[in-house]
Amino acid sequence: MSEELDFSEIVGDDLYSSGVRTGIMIALYGIRKITFTDLLISTGLPRSSFYSHLKYLSENQYITVRTEITLRRPLTFIRITDTGMRKVENYFRIIEKYRQKNNE
Amino acid sequence: MNNEIDTTIDVSGRIIYRYVRTVEIFVYILFSTYIPVNFLVGLSLEFLINLDFAVNALYLLLDFYSLILFLVYVFLIYRYRRKIKKAIEPVMRISVPRRRQPERMHGYRAGSASPVFSLLITAVGISALLDILDLSAYEFIPIFIFYISGLIWFINVSRSIYDAMGSGKLIRIDLLAFIGFSVGYLGGIFISDAFFILFTLTWLFSGIFLYLENRGSEPADE
Secondary structure, eight states: OOTTTHHHHHOHHHHOOOHHHHHHHHHHHHHHHEEHHHHHHHOOOOOHHHHHHHHHHHTTSSSEEEEEOOOOSSEEEEEEOOOHHHHHHHHHHHHHHHHHHOOO | HHHHHHHHHHHHHHHHHHHHHHHHHHHHHHTTTHHHHHHHHHHHHHHHHHHHHHOOHHHHHHHHHHHHHHHHHHHHHHHHHHHHHHHHHHHHHHHHHSSOHHHHHOOOOOGGHHHHHHHHHHHHHHHHHHHHTTGGGGTTTHHHHHHHHHHHHHHHHHHHHHHHTTTOOHHHHHHHHHHHHHHHHHHHHHHHHHHHHHHHHHHHHHHHHHHHHHHOOOOOOO
16 A cells, blocks of 8 residues: 555545454454454454454455364364455554654 | 554454463463473383393483473474464554553564573573583573573563553463472472472463363353
């Protein structure tokens, strides 16, 4: 993204305007993948709203949701995509700019 | 704006915290095996040496197996450290500047890990040196440094996560492991081998406790 980004981009973007979605994305940026159950338990969200957040992230290709066979049992893994990674990096840039502006 | 950032930090902090704790479960359980594995390997080597077909390499291995095991455990803790550091950095990136004074942000490192971690490496170096100088009776010193620095580092990391979420809650189970190690390991060195069991048991307990706590339950739907 260009250097001209400003705070209005956060307000105008569905991803950034939701703290929960951004929180999930930032965590995934650090850990890359997580199981569905772990994510559900750690966010503490009701299933219905959790699904809606996941659906949004998945439809916009920020994450992938896939069931894989593991030694214990089939598990659903949530992974961040390259698009998602770029989106989070962009968020960091915007937040830094926003804070710099506030400190001036 | 600040409300959304608060939610973002809260949600990401909770996810990362659970992740870090999951990694710690492995670490506690892994290190609880150190004394038993060391004992079993030593016993197996002694047994093999007493057999007729024993080769000279086994005698050499008997001298160095402790150090080799030590290095394997150091390597594993290094891998876990990297994993945790990578995981918490993004959360720190958005939370630390908000909660700390700008002049204190410069040079901040997630979990203040490096100085403590360098102790781990120093411990390995000293241990190797003691072996070469045939002073293995003093080997408990670097091993003690190794464990203590590892534990301090984990407490640091956990506290960083709590700080990121806005609270400095102390983790009791880490303290139990710390005490279990201090009493168990030092007692094992200076008083009786039976104390080693205390060390193994407290670390195993810490790992299992964290596992049960971390397992949690899915939130009810609304």
